[in-house]
Ligand SMILES: NC(=O)C1=CN([C@@H]2O[C@H](COP(=O)(O)OP(=O)(O)OC[C@H]3O[C@@H](n4cnc5c(N)ncnc54)[C@H](O)[C@@H]3O)[C@@H](O)[C@H]2O)[C@H](O)CC1
C-alpha cells in the first residue's frame with residue numbers, strides 16, 4: 001500500500017474529479033458517510049456527539065458525518081469554525097445546506113463565542129474533529145489553536161477526520177497545538193503523519209477508507225508501507241537438500257560481544273537458511289560453540305579479543321574454499337586495523353553481503369567506501385541504525401530522524417546498495433522505491449535486535465531476490481516483535497525472543513497472505 005504526502009493526495013483527488021469524472025461531492029460523501037459508520041460502530045452506546053468543522057473540505061467531510069449521526073438518531077451539536085458562510089469552501093457550504101435542509105442546526109464559532117463550544121464539550125460523549133486535514137500547514141494560527149486546546153482538555157474521545165487537526169500530513173514531526181485523537185479515519189491512502197513518530201502516536205487507531213480515488217494517477221509514487229500483499233514468502237521444495245536454501249557465513253563477534261554473532265547465526269537458521277556458519281575470533285570460539293548447536297563455527301586468529309592481523313589471510317582462504325552463498329558481517333566485531341581490512345576485503349567478495357553494526361562503523365572509516373560499494377556487482381545490503389548512518393554520512397542524528405526517507409534514498413543512490421535505515425520506524429530504500437515497515441514496537445529498542453535482523457536478511461537473501469528478501473525480512477522481524485510483545489510485554493522483550501517468535505511470524509504472515517481480501521475500510525493495524 002502506498003503512503004502519501006498532501007500534494008500527492010491532492011493531485012490524485014483533482015484528477016479523479018476532473019479526468020475520471022467522479023464529482024467532488026461524491027468523494028466527500030464517501031469520506032463522511034464511512035467515517036460516520038466507523039464512528040457509530042465504535043461508539044454504539046454513546047448519545048451525544050459534538051462535531052467541530054473547519055472552513056475547508058475537511059470541515060465539509062465533518063458536516064457529512066454530522067448528517068449521518070443525526071440520521072442515526074444521535075444528539076448532534078455542530079460547530080463551524082468560521083465567521084460566515086461566505087468563507088466556507090464550495091463543498092463545505094453545499095453540505096451545510098444539505099444538513100440544514102434535513103433539519104440539522106449549526107453554530108458559527110469565532111473568538112467571541114468560543115465559550116459556547118467549550119460548554120457543549122462538557123456534555124459530549126464523542127467529538128468529531130474536522131478542523132483541518134491535508135490542507136493544513138503548521139503551526140495553527142488564530143483562535144483555532146484555543147479550540148484544539150479546549151478539545152484536548154475535555155478528555156473526551158475524539159474521532160479525527162483524515163488527520164488529527166494540527167498535525168502536518170507529510171512528516172512525523174509535531175509543532176504547536178494538535179488534536180490527540182482516539183481514532184483517525186483517513187481517505188484513500190495513509191499519509192506520512194499516520195505512520196511516523198512522534199505524530200503517529202497521536203492518531204490513535206488509523207482506518208483507511210476507499211472513497212473512489214482513482215489510483216492510476218499515483219503510478220509515479222513509489223513510497224509504500226510493507227503489507228502482506230506486497231511482500232513474498234520463501235518456499236521450500238519437497239525435492240531439496242540443505243544447500244538448496246543457502247549457506248550463510250556470519251562474520252563477527254569479539255570478547256564481550258560474542259552474543260551478537262550468536263544471535264545473528266541463530267536468527268539465520270530460524271529464518272530458514274540451509275546452513276549457517278559463524279566465523280569468529282578464536283578467543284570466543286568456546287562460548288560460540290556451546291551456544292550454537294545447529295550452526296557450525298570457524299575460529300580464526302585473534303588478539304586482545306578481536307580478529308587479529310593474521311585473521312584476514314585465514315578468512316580469505318575460508319571464503320575461497322567454502323561453499324558459502326551469502327555473507328553477513330559486522331555484528332559485535334568491534335573496530336581495529338584488522339577488522340577494517342576484513343571489511344575492505346569483504347567488499348570485493350562476489351557474493352551477496354549484509355553489512356551491519358561494527359561492519360558499518362568500520363566501513364565508515366574506509367576512504368571512498370561509497371565507490372567500493374558502487375563497484376560491487378553483487379547485492380549489498382546495509383543495515384545502519386541512525387547512529388551508524390550518522391557515522392557513514394556525517395549527518396546529524398536529529399536530521400536523519402526527521403528525514404529518514406530522504407537520507408535512506410540518497411545513501412542508497414550513492415552506494416547502489418539496498419539501505420535499511422533503522423529508527424523508531426524502519427525504512428528500506430533502493431533505486432526509486434521506498435518501503436516503510438509499520439510492524440515492530442518500542443520493546444524492540446533493546447540490545448541485539450539489530451543482530452537478529454542481520455541474521456534474518458543474510459538467510460533470506462539466499463531465497464528471494466535481494467530487495468524482496470529485505471522487505472520480507474524487515475516485516476518478519478517487526479512482526480515477531482509484535483507477536484512476542486503480546487505474550488511478554490514491552491519491558492521484558494529481548495532480542496532472542498524475536499528469534500523464538502519467528503516461526504509464529506512466518507505462520508501468521510502466511511495466514512494473512514492467504515486471506516487477502518478487498519475491503520472498503522481497513523485498519524492499519526491489520527497489515
Ligand atoms: N483525499 C481526498 O481525496 C479527499 C479529501 N477530502 C477532504 O478534504 C481535506 C482537505 O481539504 P482542504 O480544503 O484542501 O483543506 P483543509 O480542510 O484541510 O484545511 C483548509 C483550511 O484550513 C486553513 N488553514 C490551513 N493552515 C492553517 C493554519 N496553520 N492555521 C489556521 N488555519 C489554517 C485554510 O485557510 C483553510 O481554511 C482532506 O483532509 C479531506 O478531509 C474531500 O472531502 C474528499 C476527497
Ligand SMILES: [K+]
Nearest residue numbers: 129132161163
Ligand atoms: K481533522
